[in-house]
Amino acid sequence: MTYCCGILVTDGLVMVADTRTNAGLDDISTYRKLHLFRGERRHAIAISTAGNLSATQSVINLLTDGVDGHESEAQEAPAFNTIEHAPNMYAVAQLVGRAARQVRRVDTDAYQQQSGVAFQATFLVGGQIGAERPRLFMVYAAGNFIECSPDAPFLQLGEHKYGKPILDRAITYQTELYDALKIGLISMDSTLKSNLSVGLPIDIAVVRRDSHAFEVQARIEASDPYFRDLRERWSAALRAAHAGIPRPPYGPERA
Secondary structure: OOEEEEEEEOOEEEEEEEOEEEOOOOOOEEOOOEEEEEEOOOEEEEEEEEEOHHHHHHHHHHHHHOOOOOOOOOOOOOOOOOHHHOOOHHHHHHHHHHHHHHHHHHHHHHHHOOOOOOOOEEEEEEEEEOOOOOEEEEEOOOOOEEEOEOOEOEEEEEOOOOOHHHHHHHOOOOOOHHHHHHHHHHHHHHHHHHOOOOOOOEEEEEEEOOOOOEEEEEEEOOOOHHHHHHHHHHHHHHHHHHHHOOOOOOOHHHO
16 A cells, blocks of 8 residues: 655645555565656656556656657657656656556556456656646556646545545645645654554655755655654644534433
């Protein structure tokens, strides 16, 4: 399992991802799921991955090594085949979709030979290229994708149900950039608390609008003092909130 979220606000983009790929009594593995691509004064792009590790790693490698130009004889080869040469974020989402389809074509037989294992790969693709506004997409294994909008300024991958209520209540497109990071970390903490298949460490990235750089790129370990304090404060705030709400006026003794 995994949990990744991308938050798009007026001032830029926040990406948060866990690193756990297996969870069991004696089988816990850690791999990076947040991949960063930067071109000097041109682009800053972050891609979070969920699904089969071999599939997602193959897609990420193709984005830098080069994606096949021809998907069929009827199609013309695109003008670019790496992130470095993509003209805009929409084109990056298309490129990720092409890479996913290429990996799926090549590896389908191998996946089918593994009983009960399906080809699974999903990606959050966010960032800014040139003068266009920052954008955020979710790309599916089939290569199709959806785009985040100011009306719903976040997207999630994986075990999203525990963290989504936090984002629903607290995030708007006008949220300040580092408040968005804080809320994203609270969303991650809620997921960590409720699901052992999502685990530390956490990778984070922040892209400020028009900077074409990662203002923050960091890994949060279990010993991180800020994250430990955030977890304790959030738990205390929840306890205080429910204690401060009057008891329901129901039941025979309150009729």
